[in-house]
Amino acid sequence: MGIETTIAEHMERRHVLAWGVADLTAARDYLAGVSEGYVVDLPRAISIAVPFPREIVDLLAEGPSRTYLYFYRQVNNRLNHIALEIDSILSGEGYRSFPVPASRREGRERIGSIFPHRLAANLAGIGWIGKSGLLIHPDVGPRLRLVTILTDAPLETSSPVEDRCGSCTVCIEACPGGAIGERVDCEDWQGNRLDAAMCDRYLTEVRDRHGVRVCGLCLAACPWGKR
Numbered sequence: 001m002g003i004e005t006t007i008a009e010h011m012e013r014r015h016v017l018a019w020g021v022a023d024l025t026a027a028r029d030y031l032a033g034v035s036e037g038y039v040v041d042l043p044r045a046i047s048i049a050v051p052f053p054r055e056i057v058d059l060l061a062e063g064p065s066r067t068y069l070y071f072y073r074q075v076n077n078r079l080n081h082i083a084l085e086i087d088s089i090l091s092g093e094g095y096r097s098f099p100v101p102a103s104r105r106e107g108r109e110r111i112g113s114i115f116p117h118r119l120a121a122n123l124a125g126i127g128w129i130g131k132s133g134l135l136i137h138p139d140v141g142p143r144l145r146l147v148t149i150l151t152d153a154p155l156e157t158s159s160p161v162e163d164r165c166g167s168c169t170v171c172i173e174a175c176p177g178g179a180i181g182e183r184v185d186c187e188d189w190q191g192n193r194l195d196a197a198m199c200d201r202y203l204t205e206v207r208d209r210h211g212v213r214v215c216g217l218c219l220a221a222c223p224w225g226k227r
């Protein structure tokens with residue numbers, strides 16, 4: 001059985017929402033600027049999306065939710081578990097493989113991940129990066145989470161997904177931190193749409209007021225993936 005078939009069958013067993021393979025060649029210079037050096041010398045990325053429970057995301061519209069935070073961690077654990085399994089499959093076949101942990105804050109200063117999962121997901125054909133900076137899937141919108149495995153395995157790659165936000169401004173209006181704008185003039189793949197520092201400041205305010213560091217109104221408000 002070929003490596004592609006083995007991986008496809010594994011994804012099916014794990015009930016992932018979507019997965020694909022990104023060719024990172026065109027993004028090499030961008031990645032060198034935003035990633036840890038040791039993750040940018042592998043040519044492809046397997047991107048995996050799992051859905052976030054819809055009803056739990058709906059809770060965010062009512063205010064900061066500890067239940068959301070609980071499942072955020074659980075879904076990340078699930079993604080990391082799947083990434084480790086794929087890493088074992090690739091390594092067992094003699095390929096290089098680097099599982100990038102599902103996004104979480106890296107230390108006090110760093111806000112993002114060591115590698116932009118949403119860029120890999122976009123290039124792998126899973127969805128587009130919305131004005132909110134979130135990866136938007138045509139079925140579930142931004143109600144998903146991502147993980148990435150970098151590899152040199154010669155897997156067939158997909159085409160990037162075109163932006164379908166159009167004239168929508170729902171997440172811009174929903175953002176209480178003023179962190180989202182029509183910043184589409186930037187040449188990078190994330191489009192510099194989200195001001196992560198402003199989002200982070202707002203989250204700190206929420207934590208000081210409510211004792212829980214959660215917002216996610218951009219996630220709950222996006223019309224893609226809503227019932």
Ligand code: SF4
Nearest residue numbers: 175177199215216218
């Ligand atoms: S999490 Fe909240 S503050 Fe941050 S971008 Fe989304 S809506 Fe804005």
Ligand code: SF4
Nearest residue numbers: 130131165168171222
């Ligand atoms: S709310 Fe609208 S503009 Fe924002 S990401 Fe979703 S579709 Fe795009």
